[in-house]
Amino acid sequence: MRASGQAVGPSDQPDFHSSAHQLTEWIEAYRSCLHELPVLSRVQPGDVEAAIPPVAPESPENFARILSDLDTTIVPGLTHWNHPGFMAYFASSASDPGILAEFVTAALNVNAMLWRTSPAATELESRMVDWVRDFVGLPDLFQGVIQDTASTSTFVALVAARGRAVPDVRELGLAGRSELGQCTVYGSRLAHMSLDKAAIAAGLGHANVRHVDVDERYAMRADALDAALAADRGAGRHPVMVCATLGTTSCTSCDPVAEIADVCAAHGVWLHVDAAYAGPAASLPELQPLFDGWQRADSIVLNPHKWMSVPIDCSVLLGRNLEEFRASLALTPEYLASDTTEHNLMDVGIALGRRFRALKLWFVFRWYGTNGLRAMLRRHCELAREFAARVAADPRLEIAAPVLFSTVCFRAIPPAGFTEGDWNHRLLSAVNREGSIFLSHAELDGRFTIRLTIGSVHTQREHVESAWESVERALQHPA
């Protein structure tokens, strides 16, 4: 394809070709010095806003000036998710193919709302969902769509589940229908809050989210779920969906999906599996047993933007029967009507407009190959196990939850005069204040727990070693 050589806008606007070169150089410089920047932004609230003029410029500005403002105004206000020491939340990697694909996506700027508004975007999306499904070893009866986030995916799944449980809900809603009984949803005590949000947004009400008890491995107790479902049915309520989590946010525990699937089948309830973080690990044969039974789910979410080197946002929602997603949300005003029977992506979500997200999955799969992705997942799990072994061997620390994937939950045993919560809080603050490592915390059994999670394509053994050294220094000098 050849460049047209024509200016797109008025001649005093920055030139695209030279600006693109400057931008590439800027990105390379940013990436090469990233490890020297503090991973956690040090700006104070309001600093960035104060540095930005309150009104937009009236005349075009020089692109070099825009880039220099990126350095002075924006970069200091970033917490660097691409930093190799970013081990706080589940990572999202700006991998090389991911960055390049986002550049193309912006240039193409297609809106894949209907098949005809970009057949390639719609059909590449179907194919990429299939590639993801096959990569994680799910059967081909699952089909799916790409959503922006797992929160949206779970919401769309809940709306479909609600439609199955209450067939006329689409027309009549839930409000004021005392004959129905309250509609309820179920997740473990460690289920992600996106389940609660979905229940709020779908009109079920937060009070109707049941947080089922967990066992000593932080996995949902199937017997407790069974009892909760029976109690709700007995009280005239209407169970709509159970969400089992494979890889909980707090400690990456895995609910026993096979047992939960039995319970759901016995009660006739939709089973949704939230594998937003851990899903890609199902591609590793040695970890497959943790996913036992997930092929029996009605819907599954996993996020390539977490642990598959795809930049945010990219969440794959799989379902056994996409018609149920369509039946709950499809709506076609005349101006969007099609002559063809092709699959229109607007039918399986809330948004009409859709980004061309499949392109970055395509680039990532082809750049690394499935073997490359598996190697990365294995390396991350191995690094986590090495870190956990150091924690376990240190009498000042203890492991707080089984290490199933690439996340280590641990805490320090407080010296006399400190509470456990206070001591660990100080330790975490001291690590994060240093600037080279960013860790986060969670609460397990009401106890403050430090969390280190590895998932970025940029994180190597040396960075995990430096995290360990940082923890050791913090133990000497807590904040």
Ligand SMILES: Cc1ncc(COP(=O)(O)O)c(C=O)c1O
């Ligand atoms: C298990 C789990 N589910 C859902 C989510 C929500 O993900 P998203 O930010 O894509 O909505 C997260 C976020 O970390 C998560 O850990």
